[in-house]
Amino acid sequence: MTARAFTIIGLVAFLLIVLVPFWWIASMSFKTYEQVQFATSIYVPRPFTWENYTVLWSATRFPLWLRNSVVTAVLVTLITTVVASLAGYAVARLRFPGRESFASLILVLYLVPPALLFIPLYRVLAELGATNSLAALVLSYPTFTVPFCTWLLIGFFKALPRELEEAAFVDGATRAAALTRVLLPLAAPGIVASAIFAFTLSWNEFLYALVFIQDETALTVPVGLNLLIYGDVFSWGQLMAASVITTLPVVALYMFIHRWMVEGLAAGSVKG
């Protein structure tokens, strides 16, 4: 077998592996209940219907869950961006005792699995009176978004030329001015990318949301979807439609930072 044939066969194989599951879900979201139930029009939805989307939108709590997911993700992204930018800058640029161990600490924190913390964190949040509301998520998600984004931003700040900042100091700028006028504009792409990661991690999170929230009106999309699967109503089409709607914003954001993300991945700095 020639190298060329290997490449072509391999590309086709990976395209099928990656795309078939997405296509199966998307196509089911455009089928009627009967088409799914009686296995007619397996490969392409015929007739094609928007019914699942309209029912999902008007007759379920999905819009509310979507709103909860958006509110949570936006707040978590804001908190994360501020905390992680400050910490990332400090570790990358400032001279203080224990700087090296701080970098290791952040890496270790980013590898601590949520599966270890969910029970005690539930108790802590309950004592704060924060369970069963989005506050529980806004408080707990930064435990994984902040270490992750700080780790990314340390690398990013380290890569910026130190001379620019020093020039600002020589010109008599204060640290605050050097940071906001010189460094932040340069760091903007990295900060935007890390914000997108924070948004995505928060948007996709499941375990904490499942454990910390019982009230159906305060659920986020992933937990709501899980409820739809095991609910009494077999609303497969709606479930598929919900999956499509939930995936699209993340795909859109990702197209925006794809190149940057691949570089981050290549540096081994991203979870997988």
Next chain:
Amino acid sequence: MRLPRDTGAAVVFLSPLLILVVGLIAYPFTRAIWLSLTDKLVGYPERFVGLRNYAYLLDDDTFHEVVKNTLVFTAGSLVLKVLTGLAMALVLNGVWRWRNFFRGLFLLPWITSTVIIALTWRWMFDAFPGRGFFNSVLLDAGLLRRPIAFMATPAGAMAAVIVANWWRAFPFFGVSYLAGMQAIPRELYDAASVDGAGTWQRFRHVTLPGLKHVLIVTIVLSFILTINDFNIVYVMTRGGPGTATQVFATYSYEVAFNQLRWGRGVTISIFLVPVMVVAIALVSRYLLRERE
């Protein structure tokens, strides 16, 4: 000793992170250790019971099965991820035009919500034609006479959760290995060819050694995430049928939130702490060295 001049600024800049770390990671972690030493039942005050939870679990048949399931799940999906990751990298390395496009496309599973991936594979393996992809296609092609209930058997359910976990993460492996391969100097391949090495020998003696670093990092990172996986197993099988796919995180959840035994539930996850410490120490060494 005089402190470096930035110390004051560093304290200000790092304090939000420190508050978060102490309040919401370190403090809950110490609470976890304490809880594991009590018989805390929801609704009752906790009593100190020493190591009784640990002793109970060491003797518990279900827990033994959980350990075995977790190992099968983690090892199975890691092997698949490494092999397909290498294959994906080799394929993309051979593509000249549109390489970034394909790389981006192949990464899609990796950015998709794990819950949606679990859902997706649940339907792929579903027993009903029309809902289940494999049953629909195989029946339609006449390769099956009646549908197979993949998820109803212990082995089938385990295979299904492994496949879902593999599918989510293999693009990360592929992209990492591709980057690793591109960093291997061309001259090494040329020299190997001059010495008469064939395709396989060049892969074995040039590519694989060149990827050693990235292989270790991806395997250990993915090990940490997979051994702690909750989402895929919980959404696809709830640990079933029976306890056939029950893993550490789902069993811990089951004991803590369905049986309401918090002390015992938390102890289950603490059993993984020593393993995590070793894995995290190993991968941190590699990742921190990379940053220097």
